[in-house]
Amino acid sequence: MVVEENCSMHSLERELDLELDIDLAMECAPIGRTIKTALLRAHSEGRVIMGLSAAINVLSKSPEGSLFCLMAQPKDGDSATHMHEVLLEAFCYENDIYVIKVDDATKLSRILGQDSVESCCLVQKVWADAPEEQLTKAENQMVDYCEAHWDAPQQPIVQLPAV
DSSP: OHHHHHHHHHHHHHHHHHHHHHHHHHHHSOHHHHHHHHHHHHHHTTOEEESHHHHHHHHHHOGGGEEEEEEEOOOTTOHHHHHHHHHHHHHHHHTTOEEEEESOHHHHHHHTTOSSOOSEEEEEOOOOSSSSOOOOHHHHHHHHHHHHHTTOSSOOEEOOOOO
16 A cells, blocks of 8 residues: 555656646747747637638637737738738737737648648637636746737747747
C-alpha cells in the first residue's frame, strides 16, 4: 500500500513538473510560437473566423465577442483589400480588439489548416459561466504583448513559425 501511494505521488509530481516545464516554455517562447499555440487551441474550439469578409461580417454584428484580429502583411498592388484591412484595423482599435500583425498570410492559413490563403482572422472570446471571459495562458501572453505595443506608432510584425 505504501508503495502504491509513493508511485502515485511520484506520478503526480512528474505531471506537475511537466506542467511547470510547459508553462515555463510558454513564458520564454517567442510571441510567434505563442500565437500559433493560441490559434490552434481557438481553432479546435471553433473560435476562429478566417478571412477578411467573414471577419468584417462578424465584427459588424457583435464586436464585443472578439478578442484578437490577426492581420498578415498586405500584398503590393491590391489597393481595395488594403483599404478594407485599414478600415478593419481602425474598427478593431475603436472596439478594444487587439490587432496583431503577422509576417505571412500563407503561414497564418497553414497554421489553421486552410486550403485558401487568407489575410486575416479573428479569435473570439470564450464566455464560460463566469461574467468575464476566460483566457488561456497563451492568450494572456498575447494580451500582454498587445498592451506593451498598444500605443506604438508602428505595430511590430510578428514572425510566425514555419508550418
